Amino acid sequence: MSKHLAAVLGTGQTHHASRRTDVSMGGLCREAIDRAMADAGLDWPDIDAVVLGKAPDLFEGVMMPELPLADALGATGKPLIRVHTAGSVGGSTGNVAASLIEGGVHKRVLAVAFEKQSESNAMWALSITPPFHMPVGAGAGGYFAPHVRSYIRRSGAPDHIGAVVAAKDRRNGSRNPWAHLRQSDLSVESVLSSQMLWDPIRYDETCPSSDGACAVVLGDEDTADGSPGSVAWVHATSMRTEPTTYAGRDQVNPQAGREAAAALWKQAGITDPLSEIDTAEIYVPFSWFEPMWLENLGFAQEGTGWKLTEAGETGIGGRLPVNPSGGVLSSNPIGASGLLRFAEAAMQVMHRAGEHQVPGARTALGHAYGGGSQYFSMWIVGTDKPGGRR
Amino acid sequence: MTDPDVAVVGFAQAPNTRQTYGTTNGVEMLVPILHEVLDGTGLTKGDIGFWCSGSSDYLAGRAFSFVAAVDAIGAVPPINESHVEMDAAWALYEAWVKIRTGQVDTALVYGFGKSSAGDLRRTLALQLDPYTTAPLWPDSVGIAGLQARLGLDSGQWTEQDMAAVAARCRTDARTNPHAQISGAAEVSELLAEPYLADPLRAHDCAPITDGASAVILADADRARELCARPAWITGLEHRMESGNLGARELTTSPSTAGAARAAGTDGVEVAELHAPFTHQELVLREAIGLGDEVRISPSGGALCANPMFAAGLTRIGEAARRIMDGSARRVLAHATSGPALQQNLVCTMEGHR
Numbered sequence: 001m002s003k004h005l006a007a008v009l010g011t012g013q014t015h016h017a018s019r020r021t022d023v024s025m026g027g028l029c030r031e032a033i034d035r036a037m038a039d040a041g042l043d044w045p046d047i048d049a050v051v052l053g054k055a056p057d058l059f060e061g062v063m064m065p066e067l068p069l070a071d072a073l074g075a076t077g078k079p080l081i082r083v084h085t086a087g088s089v090g091g092s093t094g095n096v097a098a099s100l101i102e103g104g105v106h107k108r109v110l111a112v113a114f115e116k117q118s119e120s121n122a123m124w125a126l127s128i129t130p131p132f133h134m135p136v137g138a139g140a141g142g143y144f145a146p147h148v149r150s151y152i153r154r155s156g157a158p159d160h161i162g163a164v165v166a167a168k169d170r171r172n173g174s175r176n177p178w179a180h181l182r183q184s185d186l187s188v189e190s191v192l193s194s195q196m197l198w199d200p201i202r203y204d205e206t207c208p209s210s211d212g213a214c215a216v217v218l219g220d221e222d223t224a225d226g227s228p229g230s231v232a233w234v235h236a237t238s239m240r241t242e243p244t245t246y247a248g249r250d251q252v253n254p255q256a257g258r259e260a261a262a263a264l265w266k267q268a269g270i271t272d273p274l275s276e277i278d279t280a281e282i283y284v285p286f287s288w289f290e291p292m293w294l295e296n297l298g299f300a301q302e303g304t305g306w307k308l309t310e311a312g313e314t315g316i317g318g319r320l321p322v323n324p325s326g327g328v329l330s331s332n333p334i335g336a337s338g339l340l341r342f343a344e345a346a347m348q349v350m351h352r353a354g355e356h357q358v359p360g361a362r363t364a365l366g367h368a369y370g371g372g373s374q375y376f377s378m379w380i381v382g383t384d385k386p387g388g389r390r
Numbered sequence: 391m392t393d394p395d396v397a398v399v400g401f402a403q404a405p406n407t408r409q410t411y412g413t414t415n416g417v418e419m420l421v422p423i424l425h426e427v428l429d430g431t432g433l434t435k436g437d438i439g440f441w442c443s444g445s446s447d448y449l450a451g452r453a454f455s456f457v458a459a460v461d462a463i464g465a466v467p468p469i470n471e472s473h474v475e476m477d478a479a480w481a482l483y484e485a486w487v488k489i490r491t492g493q494v495d496t497a498l499v500y501g502f503g504k505s506s507a508g509d510l511r512r513t514l515a516l517q518l519d520p521y522t523t524a525p526l527w528p529d530s531v532g533i534a535g536l537q538a539r540l541g542l543d544s545g546q547w548t549e550q551d552m553a554a555v556a557a558r559c560r561t562d563a564r565t566n567p568h569a570q571i572s573g574a575a576e577v578s579e580l581l582a583e584p585y586l587a588d589p590l591r592a593h594d595c596a597p598i599t600d601g602a603s604a605v606i607l608a609d610a611d612r613a614r615e616l617c618a619r620p621a622w623i624t625g626l627e628h629r630m631e632s633g634n635l636g637a638r639e640l641t642t643s644p645s646t647a648g649a650a651r652a653a654g655t656d657g658v659e660v661a662e663l664h665a666p667f668t669h670q671e672l673v674l675r676e677a678i679g680l681g682d683e684v685r686i687s688p689s690g691g692a693l694c695a696n697p698m699f700a701a702g703l704t705r706i707g708e709a710a711r712r713i714m715d716g717s718a719r720r721v722l723a724h725a726t727s728g729p730a731l732q733q734n735l736v737c738t739m740e741g742h743r
Contacts, residue, residue: 067728241441243460
């Protein structure tokens with residue numbers, strides 16, 4: 001437990017789309033920021049510091065874009081930190097912002113994360129081959145497909161589990177007004193008939209490339225207690241990293257993810273995550289990662305995560321609704337995707353998730369991962385103060 | 391001013407050189423200094439509660455260079471780790487915050503940059519507004535030249551003042567075994583040199599450097615165990631300015647002044663300033679309010695070795711070293727980022743309390 005409590009006071013996000021050519025990078029960020037500030041009921045003089053997260057600068061072709069964006073981010077005259085921890089960066093951005101309050105340094109902090117993939121070419125950015133490194137060459141799908149194949153072989157999961165996740169997340173996304181893909185008519189059968197891209201990952205089981213931004217306003221205990229609306233108290237945060245490759249590394253169920261989750265549950269005083277977490281926003285860019293992360297996070301025993309998915313327990317109304325927002329499969333502005341998971345978790349326990357609200361949600365998980373399944377960041381937020389205090 | 395509950399207890403830096411032959415992910419520079427800084431405190435990697443680094447993908451010419459840098463640690467079992475796409479002085483800031491939350495008691499911070507891998511002046515032009523400014527490719531030396539010219543024309547400094555900064559730094563660097571440039575220098579000799587980019591001569595500009603540095607932080611209890619004379623952090627503040635060069639008054643540094651005021655600079659004996667250009671040291675001294683009694687950058691400063699994304703952290707390490715070796719009681723370190731001193735950090739530290 002940290003020395004000072006922190007809480008989410010407000011969240012905001014953009015409409016996510018393939019090409020937001022109607023706005024600049026600053027305009028994109030500002031859409032999310034203005035919505036988060038309004039949601040929190042705060043104005044610029046209230047903000048002590050800004051934390052900006054995004055994935056590699058090569059995705060937009062700007063070196064440290066927070067420098068030219070300082071005015072748009074409202075950071076001029078204030079402290080700004082730029083976080084970059086690969087695909088988990090959005091989550092790390094939330095965690096670093098929370099730590100500024102938990103460490104007693106600031107009272108109100110604005111966390112912003114964005115990606116404007118249409119400015120450059122992410123496939124190119126990911127395919128530069130430095131000397132002495134194993135080339136990826138096929139983007140993220142080609143990199144992760146063998147991990148999925150290995151999961152299927154190890155767990156004995158039936159072939160349609162990925163399609164169950166994809167159909168569910170896209171249906172959820174159709175209830176989220178901000179989502180990039182809103183496909184209420186997707187079914188397990190239609191997903192299974194979509195084109196195979198990276199065997200065993202089909203087209204409809206793949207995240208889109210999105211332009212988008214997310215912003216979260218966090219405050220200290222006094223500010224949160226005085227907030228006009230509901231808040232989401234930060235109960236626990238964790239981050240873990242392991243190398244991309246080493247002898248004996250388990251890339252399907254990475255040790256860094258297991259240890260990050262264990263630290264998170266311990267910090268929050270949770271002993272049975274499946275019973276004690278009401279909903280989870282988990283970073284699932286390819287459908288099969290839902291059962292894989294359910295196991296990695298400790299919601300299910302190794303090899304059994306797919307059974308929760310198959311039984312419908314991860315849908316809204318199930319035991320553990322996963323990605324009621326539609327998740328990364330419905331919107332993937334890469335650098336912002338992690339903060340969107342964290343923000344959506346907060347929206348659930350603040351009961352501000354609208355049509356994709358999980359009824360009665362009081363404790364929620366936000367999760368992000370990045371690199372070659374080697375960077376993990378997570379938080380738990382709750383309607384009540386940590387330790388059951390009201 | 392904050393409660394000095396966190397201290398610097400160790401510092402190491404790689405040789406600062408014009409060109410290393412290692413990879414751009416810094417591993418070859420980092421492995422020796424991570425060992426050195428851990429050995430200096432008697433800690434092992436398993437003892438470190440939090441890791442945080444600073445580096446730039448654009449400098450490395452690839453995405454995720456910091457991911458490969460983690461190979462320098464040997465992060466098995468996994469570590470609690472974060473990274474900033476900034477000078478590692480800001481990684482130290484994140485680590486300082488992390489220790490203050492009470493979640494961890496030690497942190498290892500490192501930064502690295504291999505500037506020789508590309509054309510640094512042009513690469514840094516990509517830090518400018520991508521829609522209106524960067525397409526014109528105003529490079530980093532050119533922008534600093536505009537800043538220097540503004541100060542010269544307004545009478546705020548002279549070319550002699552600028553050369554005097556270079557002469558002092560080079561002379562001081564003679565006692566710094568890690569310096570890239572050093573040697574006795576007379577102002578008149580320096581002024582006889584040709585311009586590199588009018589009004590800047592070569593001595594006005596930091597060299598292009600490959601390098602890395604590392605610092606260990608500890609909370610109050612651990613710091614006393616790990617170090618005879620910890621450098622207690624008494625103030626750590628940073629501020630951002632507009633990214634629009636035309637909207638800034640370039641001959642002053644309000645972000646530095648604001649950070650220094652908030653950190654508290656009374657009684658500072660030594661100040662390590664991250665000034666990649668001679669006139670920027672003059673701007674910084676004015677902004678912080680450093681008088682003639684304060685010893686400025688006794689290491690030779692960034693003008694004698696400027697490893698991008700590590701040089702700011704190195705300033706903190708060099709200043710802390712003066713506390714740890716007992717030669718100063720109260721010190722200040724400064725780090726900068728962005729074109730023409732856009733973003734600035736001030737760290738004050740003191741000895742025995």
